[in-house]
Amino acid sequence: MNNIIVTIIRCFVLSGLLFAVAGCGKKQPPAPSAYEINGVKVDVPKLQDAFAGTPPEFQADVNQTTLNLRYGMYEKSLMALDRLSSNPALNDTQKKVVNDVIEQMKQLIAKAGPSRQ
Numbered sequence: 001m002n003n004i005i006v007t008i009i010r011c012f013v014l015s016g017l018l019f020a021v022a023g024c025g026k027k028q029p030p031a032p033s034a035y036e037i038n039g040v041k042v043d044v045p046k047l048q049d050a051f052a053g054t055p056p057e058f059q060a061d062v063n064q065t066t067l068n069l070r071y072g073m074y075e076k077s078l079m080a081l082d083r084l085s086s087n088p089a090l091n092d093t094q095k096k097v098v099n100d101v102i103e104q105m106k107q108l109i110a111k112a113g114p115s116r117q
Helices: 002-022 044-050 056-070 074-085 092-112
Strands: 035-037 040-042
Touching (some): 056 074, 074 092
Antiparallel strands (some): 035 040
């Protein structure tokens, strides 16, 4: 009788350990969402992800885009995106992301003007 109780207790303990170990997996944080400026969504996080780990000449234009956008210099941000889009070394994914953000910036400029007042 004691052996049966010990066996049952061991089963419960092992089951608990298995559930505890299974629940310890790392969960990915949610992806950052697009910036919403004056009602226009500008997907800067997607742009940054597309150029993560790329050469400095790419990073410079991505950083200029982000910085100018942050300070409300939308036209300068668009110019940095235009420079980036004209780079022949872009892959298809990067071209699509840059063109998408360019269109979003054009919408923002149409709505808010070339710079924040």
